[in-house]
Amino acid sequence: MTAQSLTLVSQSACFGGTVSFYRHVSSACNHEMKFSVYIPPQAKLAPVPVLYFLSGLTCTEENFMVKAGAQRFAAQYKVMLVVPDTSPRNTGIAEEEDDWTFGTGAGFYVDATQAPWNDHYKMYRYVTEELPALIAEHFPARSDRQGILGHSMGGHGALVCALRNPDRYLSVSAFAPIVAPTRSPWGQQIFTRYLGNDPSLWRNYDATELVRTHPFKHPILIDQGTTDSFLEQQLMPEVFQQACAQVGQPLTLRMQTGYDHSYYFIATFIEDHIRHHAKILREF
Amino acid sequence: MTAQSLTLVSQSACFGGTVSFYRHVSSACNHEMKFSVYIPPQAKLAPVPVLYFLSGLTCTEENFMVKAGAQRFAAQYKVMLVVPDTSPRNTGIAEEEDDWTFGTGAGFYVDATQAPWNDHYKMYRYVTEELPALIAEHFPARSDRQGILGHSMGGHGALVCALRNPDRYLSVSAFAPIVAPTRSPWGQQIFTRYLGNDPSLWRNYDATELVRTHPFKHPILIDQGTTDSFLEQQLMPEVFQQACAQVGQPLTLRMQTGYDHSYYFIATFIEDHIRHHAKILREF
Numbered sequence: 412m413t414a415q416s417l418t419l420v421s422q423s424a425c426f427g428g429t430v431s432f433y434r435h436v437s438s439a440c441n442h443e444m445k446f447s448v449y450i451p452p453q454a455k456l457a458p459v460p461v462l463y464f465l466s467g468l469t470c471t472e473e474n475f476m477v478k479a480g481a482q483r484f485a486a487q488y489k490v491m492l493v494v495p496d497t498s499p500r501n502t503g504i505a506e507e508e509d510d511w512t513f514g515t516g517a518g519f520y521v522d523a524t525q526a527p528w529n530d531h532y533k534m535y536r537y538v539t540e541e542l543p544a545l546i547a548e549h550f551p552a553r554s555d556r557q558g559i560l561g562h563s564m565g566g567h568g569a570l571v572c573a574l575r576n577p578d579r580y581l582s583v584s585a586f587a588p589i590v591a592p593t594r595s596p597w598g599q600q601i602f603t604r605y606l607g608n609d610p611s612l613w614r615n616y617d618a619t620e621l622v623r624t625h626p627f628k629h630p631i632l633i634d635q636g637t638t639d640s641f642l643e644q645q646l647m648p649e650v651f652q653q654a655c656a657q658v659g660q661p662l663t664l665r666m667q668t669g670y671d672h673s674y675y676f677i678a679t680f681i682e683d684h685i686r687h688h689a690k691i692l693r694e695f
Numbered sequence: 696m697t698a699q700s701l702t703l704v705s706q707s708a709c710f711g712g713t714v715s716f717y718r719h720v721s722s723a724c725n726h727e728m729k730f731s732v733y734i735p736p737q738a739k740l741a742p743v744p745v746l747y748f749l750s751g752l753t754c755t756e757e758n759f760m761v762k763a764g765a766q767r768f769a770a771q772y773k774v775m776l777v778v779p780d781t782s783p784r785n786t787g788i789a790e791e792e793d794d795w796t797f798g799t800g801a802g803f804y805v806d807a808t809q810a811p812w813n814d815h816y817k818m819y820r821y822v823t824e825e826l827p828a829l830i831a832e833h834f835p836a837r838s839d840r841q842g843i844l845g846h847s848m849g850g851h852g853a854l855v856c857a858l859r860n861p862d863r864y865l866s867v868s869a870f871a872p873i874v875a876p877t878r879s880p881w882g883q884q885i886f887t888r889y890l891g892n893d894p895s896l897w898r899n900y901d902a903t904e905l906v907r908t909h910p911f912k913h914p915i916l917i918d919q920g921t922t923d924s925f926l927e928q929q930l931m932p933e934v935f936q937q938a939c940a941q942v943g944q945p946l947t948l949r950m951q952t953g954y955d956h957s958y959y960f961i962a963t964f965i966e967d968h969i970r971h972h973a974k975i976l977r978e979f
Contacts, residue, residue: 423954423957423959423960424953424954424955424963425959425962426962426963477761477762478761480767482962482963483962636708670707670708671708674761675707675714675761675766678710678764679709679710
């Protein structure tokens with residue numbers, strides 16, 4: 412296997428470590444992709460566990476790094492943070508910019524099977540295979556100690572990636588995740604266009620469906636704001652909670668009174684999430 | 696005095712308190728102005744000290760609130776945060792958008808005396824008089840416990856506001872401030888256009904000049920990254936350090952190895968700054 416090349420776009424010191432932004436040619440997406448990495452100071456001495464953060468609709472690889480205040484706790488709990496962009500961009504697909512819930516900034520962490528999206532929109536493979544291999548190759552990462560978390564569309568992505576690959580991700584958590592996309596308006600519209608008309612083919616990307624047959628060893632942590640404007644129609648955490656209860660999947664669902672869907676919500680509870688992951692990743 | 700009206704633009708829960716964005720008609724600037732406020736949870740019980748943060752070039756009232764991670768410590772140390780925009784916007788002045796270091800996003804916290812800027816660019820009066828009065832009127836703020844800090848252009852602003860009004864601001868600190876604008880290319884260009892050609896009229900807006908004749912009771916805290924690309928030509932902290940030493944002004948200047956001019960730098964050290972202010976504001 413030849414080394415894949417990364418291009419460093421920018422780098423800043425942060426909490427004794429470094430925040431770096433990279434671009435590279437992705438084989439999964441057959442296109443340029445971007446991601447950011449926070450390397451905590453302890454990684455100078457020995458490889459550290461890795462936490463992948465999957466962002467929500469319209470986000471890039473920058474939002475979480477600049478808004479969540481996560482580096483403070485990544486440094487404290489000695490974990491690396493990796494944040495991929497939410498889709499390929501400027502692929503030349505005519506409709507990619509038409510809808511903020513689809514195409515650019517809205518890859519939904521699936522491998523598209525429908526034209527024209529199936530040429531480039533392979534975010535599931537990118538996130539679960541190509542990116543971890545790249546991180547293992549280029550950074551002081553413990554590939555046997557990986558966790559994943561995300562927000563909204565990225566919360567859906569994190570739950571799906573973890574449930575389908577419990578050997579690859581030891582810990583999972585989410586902020587305001589889309590937990591049942593096959594039942595939500597966003598999910599139905601998006602899955603039809605990326606995956607086709609047959610809903611049975613969507614189930615592999617629906618956390619509520621997956622959890623019934625894919626037990627996850629460690630408890631799942633979810634925070635959800637009660638004044639989140641997407642809560643009732645798109646997010647439906649109670650549906651996931653019910654499925655977890657039915658199969659005995661440990662879940663901590665925290666309904667946070669008065670919190671909305673913004674990064675102010677994420678910043679408030681990010682410490683708890685990083686601690687949740689670090690505890691599992693270090694004790695495993 | 697009639698109550699000035701504020702329009703709430705948006706509000707989010709954050710660390711048990713609220714981040715709110717407001718717009719209002721400013722009498723100082725004779726134009727609409729915007730600011731953001733973080734109210735910590737303790738303010739529900741009793742008024743709290745207030746910390747004003749003045750932002751750098753190109754910033755709005757949002758950057759600090761969303762990027763610095765300051766609310767965590769404002770809640771912990773029980774202080775309110777107030778962040779004004781960096782200039783009036785859309786005033787109709789033809790050249791206001793031409794230069795990122797002047798006009799829109801670059802009010803430099805001075806009261807302009809030169810046309811056409813003197814119609815609206817009265818940021819010094821806005822920040823030191825109108826905004827504190829507005830905060831006192833509308834929020835649970837202790838107006839007798841105010842501190843001020845800022846970044847870059849806003850670090851200059853914070854030092855100038857505090858040195859000229861030590862009765863109004865009990866504590867001051869800065870990240871990568873422009874400490875000697877009358878000697879820096881940015882300051883010289885900007886002051887000529889806002890204040891006119893006579894450099895003697897610029898001294899009231901130059902922290903290094905002011906500190907020689909305006910002692911500040913409590914120590915001044917400054918953090919400066921060593922790889923900041925503006926360090927040598929525009930910032931020159933050693934010039935301020937020398938002036939402080941000459942007059943016996945207590946100053947803690949921390950040169951932070953490897954840090955740049957970004958919010959990753961600010962986020963890393965914001966806890967120290969809020970603690971610095973809270974200690975003075977609570978013990979005074």
